[in-house]
Amino acid sequence: MNKRGWIFLIPAAVFGLLAAGFYAGLGIDPNVLPSPLIDHPAPRFALPPLQGEAQGFSSADLKGHVSLVNAFASWCAPCRAEHPVLNALAHTGRVPTFGIDYKDKEELARAWIAELGNPYTRIGADDGRVGIDWGVYGVPETFIVDKDGRIRYKHVGPLTEADVERTIMPLVARLER
């Protein structure tokens, strides 16, 4: 072997590093999106109500108690899947639930609520700007906000009963203490 033989080791070494990276990568769920807003105060906003409703939804509504904020839209199929879970959660009365109707047509949203039931204490109609402030990436997304109005948790995708039991309820109980 000549003096420059080590050059021929480079491809194997590079591959070794890559393979280690791949192995570590296998343990990561690509669907988990972190939110840079976790532990930061919720953005200040004031959303108008859906047509025909009395009250909109603004940052003031989040003061003094733990809240669940759910971004949804009538055009979103996974939202339809998660709706019964929200209804059941609202029925327990454990935590006030607020809705951000994201980039939606108001009459369709109203028809949707009329059809599936209304789990929300208040709903605000958002043309997309407030959603951006919240870091909404795609509907549905659900946030837990603590008593001081700070975002403490973000869930991407439809909530399931298991999510509510294992994550949402324990977190709400902890934050209320």
Add this chain to the structure above:
Amino acid sequence: MIDEIGHFALVLALCIAVLQAVVPLVGAARNDAALMGWARPAALAQFLFVAIAFFALMHAYAVSDFSLANVAANSSSMKPLLYKLTGVWSNHEGSMLLWVFILALFGAAVALFSHNLPPALRARVLAVQAMIGVGFLLFILLTSNPFLRLWPTPAEGAGLNPILEDRGLAFHPPCLYLGYVGFSISFCFAIAALIEGRVDPAWARWVRPWTLAAWCALTIGIAMGSWWSYYTLGWGGWWFWDPVENASFMPWLVGTALLHSAVVVEKREALKTWTILLAIITFSLSLLGTFLVRSGVLTSVHAFASDPMRGVFILLLLSFYTGGALILFAWRAPQLAGGGLFAPISREGALVLNNLLLATAAATVFIGTLYPLLLDVVAHQKVSVGPPFYTMTFVPIMIPLLVAMAVGPMVPWKRGDLLAAFGRLKFAFLATAAAALVTLAATGARSLGAACGLALAAWLLAATLTEIAERVHLFREPLPAVLRRALSLPRAGWGMFFAHAGMAVVIAGITGSTAWTEERIVSGRPGQSFEIAGYTIALDRVSEVAGPDYTAARADMRLMRSGREIAAMHPEKRFYPVENGAATGVAIHTNLLADVYAVIGDPDGTGAYTLRLYYNPLVPWIWLGAAAMALGGLVSLTDRRHRIGAPVRRRRGAVAARVQAAE
């Protein structure tokens, strides 16, 4: 019953592959002709049994045998027969079986068409190929078995993702796999050469047809995939730098480099270790593509089957084959005798430049594809790398490549003269300037990028035409003599002509579609008409129609230009009840210079529909050019030197002499 035969045949194929991986290798090490002789019949038998398994699964799909879990999950009795059959590879288990089927097919082809190979080389190539077969057969049987039964048997299957129910897509995976898996042969030749410790021009000549065949299939496969996304995804795009597209593009780039560097080994006995490394990397990137798609480490629309257990298994396979090959390379490559030095301005110098640029291009795609994953591992940050990254890194590498691609073939072997080469490119300089000026004059200074793109395409096309015209003495001799020369030109010369000219056409198509696509999104009611790029599209009515396994809202549109009707267009919005899914049926009218592309969206409830209308200039050239490139590969494949080739015979004589001497 047939399912069990298929399952059993797969297990038998595994046993045969184990024998084929071990016995010929021992035979080659001991120079035992009897043991080496095992390789060919074993390769043929392995193919036979994998084929039995493959067609057993296909039979289960054809008769909608929902007692197989795989069929129940991925088919339905309402499918047209074609989509039932192609449904075999629309899912993870079936597509892995197709992968192994093609692997065994290539093994059998090497066994059948390798009569001029020295027996030891042939034995080693087939043994290494069987090692790959063992790994993937084990993978199928242990983690992804398509022959598992389901009880109770459901009355109806869950169906196929509607977006996959398409003629273009039906044949996209087999082509892609022919390419991916075809590179396994180049890989096996490289490993066999490392074991033997010898690379010579004859070796390069034997590898070349296999590399060419794989390259052609991959070219067609990538083009089909891009065409499919163009006409089914419904927004006029044809390339997304999606991780899975990149996974097929990286082996193509490195495989292209391999094709060119193998020529240098053949003609000048140089670049040997580099060529071996390229052969290893090309197939490793094919394996990596399989890993990325099948393990779900990257999010992508294509990742329809992701399972961490399978990911670990494929990673083990990847580590074994690539890691093993690279360690063997580190150990043996330094001992390969290097070729002579050569001048930078020469054909081989130009090919080195080609290799450097293609390898760098592949590296940028590699980094763009894997950076998000590796960053997530190291720093737990999520990023996504999109088209802007590739525009800034990949495109600047392509420009010198295209410039050099025109000059390279003009430079002779050993020692060239750049000035003389440029002298022969007078016509190409003129064509380039003309293309740039005409583009700027016609569309204004804002399409500077487009002018550059078209100028590059003109440069390459004109240079390629000049090269072939000079070789056949066009305009210098009477026509019959020119024709005689054209016919007697080596097929590889014509292959290069078609491939390089096709590349020029692709560049023109990409430029046109990037610079001048027009798009209109309108809300339209029947009776209205819309203008786009000088065309008028009249929406006459929208009606409900029933397809074989879907219902659709189908629009009747008339495409008109200056008041005259040119074509009827019928875009559809399809709904598939079994799968509860929707798909877009795009209507495309093409005149081969530009496409008019229409998509119908959802009704808004008041009788109007969202319509998306596109005018895509030069887009058809992307696929015409890709077809010309693949044709070039096929023409080159028929070159006389692959069939006979004097060095092969000389070498066989030499081997025979050595064997006699040894005895």
